[in-house]
Amino acid sequence: MEIKRYKHNAGYSYTLGMALTIELIKYKRESVRTIYVHPDYIVQDKNRTIFDICERAALPCEVNGKIFSRLSMKENTYVIGVFEKYLTDLSREEPHIVLVNPGDSGNLGTILRTGLGFGFRDYAIIRPGVDIYAPKAIRASMGAFFHVRFSYFDSFDEYRTQFSGHEIYSFMLDGEMELREIGEKPIQPYSLIFGNEGTGLPCCFHNYGKSVCIAHNHEIDSLNLAIAFGIAARAFAELKN
Amino acid sequence: MEIKRYKHNAGYSYTLGMALTIELIKYKRESVRTIYVHPDYIVQDKNRTIFDICERAALPCEVNGKIFSRLSMKENTYVIGVFEKYLTDLSREEPHIVLVNPGDSGNLGTILRTGLGFGFRDYAIIRPGVDIYAPKAIRASMGAFFHVRFSYFDSFDEYRTQFSGHEIYSFMLDGEMELREIGEKPIQPYSLIFGNEGTGLPCCFHNYGKSVCIAHNHEIDSLNLAIAFGIAARAFAELKN
Secondary structure, X not given: OOXXXXXXXXXXXXXXXXXHHHHHHHHOHHHEEEEEEOOOOOOOOHHHXXXXXXXXXXXXXXXXXXHHHHHOOOOOOXXXXXXXXXXXXXXXXXXXXXXXXXXXXXXXXXXXXXXXXXXXXXXXXXXXXXXXXXXXXHHHOOOHHHHOEEEEEOOHHHHHHHOOOOEEEEEOOOOOEEHHHXXXXXXXXXXXXXXXXXXXXXXXXXXXXXXXXXXXXXXXXXXXHHHXXXXXXXXXXXXXX | OOOOOOOOOOOEEEEEOHHXXXXXXXXXHHHEEEEEEOOOOOOOOHHHOXXXXXXXXXXXXXXXXXXXHHHOOOOOOOEEEEXXXXXXXXXXXXXXXXXXXXXXXXXXXXXXXXXHHOOXXXXXXXXXXXXXXXXXXXXXXXXXXXXXXXXXXXXXXXXXXXXXXXXXXXXXOOOOXXXXXXXXXXXXXXXXXXXXXXXXXXXXXXXOOEEEEOOOOOOOOOOOHHHHHHHHHHHHHHXXX
16 A cells, blocks of 8 residues: 555554654654665664664565655654554543643654653643644654553543543633642543634633633743643643642 | 754744744744745634734744644644844843853753742853754743843853953862752842753862852762753742842
8 A cells, every 4th residue: 555645534643753653663663664764874872773673663664765755844754654553542640731722743853752751641732723733743752652542532631521420620821720820630530622713712611610810021922832832831830749 | 935944043033832922923023934824724823823912013924834744743734924133131230040062952951940940030151052043942941042142152251251340150070069058149240051962061160259059869870951040040049138
């Protein structure tokens, strides 16, 4: 079967680049279809070539130049890992990150990377929202994609019904409390909710749990979504029990 | 003179889009050359068309479709503001953000936007570094570009010599103290120093002032530069005197 440039409805996605592909093989080996290697691939570490890695993992590996011109827009990509999409279930005990209608794949990947660094492994995405399997999102995640659980929901209420035990913290420009006022780690598992890059969360989110703002002056309209997320994730990771 | 797609050595740059162009006119009117309007520009607010705004500001305004296909890659851009580059001097009293060899225009713009929101108006960039005048940086700043002061330096030592009164906080993965340990606002004006996206700060920065890390787990190699900056800027903005 010919591998085409990623489309949302494809059953597969792919990693662009050596480092990402190694993460894929290490953590989601069972989902790998084929590893593609560019004819110009240069062995940097003799003891750890992509061919050795594939052989040890018993994975098909193919030298193929054409696929790179089809899938990769960057010139310095020499390894591509094609893998089957897989399903993951969110944990019932761990805190969740809920992204309502995220609109940018790069931001989404950055959020996974940042969140993982602060210990957040569970991501709910409320549709419509960008595709977490988009190669751009995987790339921006710097491999964090393969270490997290994620799930899509058609509405926030659908999510809420499934995880009614999670305490809700909605991040809103007009949130009722400032982030610093959250003094203690919630006893229940909790969900941090973030809206779309351009529009934020609709005001109905004032009706769920607590709404939180991150104070900044009036010289800017809002913080960038990934920045706001990073500040919030760090603050919650720092909370004492 | 024909306006071409932005190049680093040009004497001018430009804003893409209505909101950014209004910021330009409002805050750097004296630097504006010409405002260009797309033939398909649709008047949304009758009392505030770009033509009225230009007339009130006594600025030349030209309907010109060709320039849009040359300068703008996005289809929904209907206003472009071309302006002369200008020089700004950093404040001696205010805190500084120092970016050592920043490599991404989008990140740089996001840093300006975030920093302005937390009250930081002074940005030093150590060469080699991306061009703060690149339309992509200006766009990512969401207009913050026109509210900040910035200056380029050939080396960190050149910066240091000019602003020897500023207390140095270098953000490094192996910083000697964690961000939360900085309990009080420094009495002196201070400089927050950040390295390149890929390589961070070279280890010689341990020799200047204090080095600070932002703790995260070992599942990621590092935080994204703009995220680390956002967390640090918020933390310093929150410090009590």
